[in-house]
Amino acid sequence: MWPFESAYPERKAPEIHGEEYSYIVVGGGTASCAIASRPSEDPDVTVLVLEKGAINDHWLSRIPLISGSLSRILQVTRRWSEPIESCNGRQADLWSGEALGGSSRINQMLCTRGMPAMYNEWAQMEHPNWSWEMVEPIFKRIENCVSHPNAASLGHNGPLHIVQHLPQFQLHNYIDKSAAALGLPIEDSINNPDGHAAGYYYLDYTIDQNGHRHSAYSAYLPNVWL
Structure with missing residues (x-):
């Protein structure tokens, strides 16, 4: 072993x-x-x-x-x-x-939901069970988003442990400034359903409380x- x-x-x-x-x-x-x-x-x-x-x-x-x-x-x-x-x-x-x-x-290990409009488009293609109204509760049931404890749009009691890795190197500061200079929306969470579909995001990962996959x-x- x-x-x-x-x-x-x-x-x-x-x-x-x-x-x-x-x-x-x-x-x-x-x-x-x-x-x-x-x-x-x-x-x-x-x-x-x-x-x-x-x-x-x-x-x-x-x-x-x-x-x-x-x-x-x-x-x-x-x-x-x-x-x-x-x-x-x-x-x-x-x-x-x-x-x-x-x-x-x-x-x-990236945990990304996709935007609500995408699911609603699927629902309009004769797949009503794929509407955002239908799938959002499923996402929340899966998730245990520890990095966003006050986010009502995310799940906090599910089996899948999800954490956000914030920038850790000086290089990221320059990337942040470059994104802002280009006019890109800077979002705290890529899984915010009210966020922009395109922008600069901090990502969520499926990593447990011990730092393991x-x-x-x-x-x-x-x-x-x-």
């Missing part, structure tokens, strides 16, 4: 032979972790999550600046996008995580037998 590894056990197929479950979730990606978590809140319900990738919850996988580049440790699938017309037909190199938690184990795996499956 790696140093500082957590105590998550992995159960192989022979170990669960003959057992029965209330629900079986096939795939342990980002969305699947959330899906598995909801019914398991009922103590009388059992949920089995099947994931072909490993857990690999060692200390390197939890360091924010390192964990996004662990292709040799976390299983990663690389694919090429379709040719992109606006990029002269070039293709993008797309990575997806093949470990418990999916791509939330290797992404850059907070993936869907660690947010939604913290106390389960795997």
Whole structure:
């Protein structure tokens, strides 16, 4: 075992032979972790999550600046996008995580909602459940935005720990001044629904109270037998 590894056990197929479950979730990606978590809140319900990738919850996988580049440790699938017309037909190199938690184990941890107008436009395209009125409560239920404790538009009791990283270097002061000189709106939070759609923002990240990456795996499956 790696140093500082957590105590998550992995159960192989022979170990669960003959057992029965209330629900079986096939795939342990980002969305699947959330899906598995909801019914398991009922103590009388059992949920089995099947994931072909490993857990690999060692200390390197939890360091924010390192964990996004662990292709040799976390299983990663690389694919090429379709040719992109606006990029002269070039293709993008797309990575997806093949470990418990999916791509939330290797992404850059940025937590951005998008602007309300975008969701309302989707709703007008015969998808009414994607209106801002419908999705905003879902966002708030997910979020635990500790850097904005008084923001009524953000969630504060959800499973996903979200923090804002303010500028830490002298260079950022010059970037701030440059943005102001260009007339760009400077927003305290990129997830403020009343903010500008384009501007200069301080970003929110999915990092927990210990400074570790907070993936869907660690947010939604913290106390389960795997």
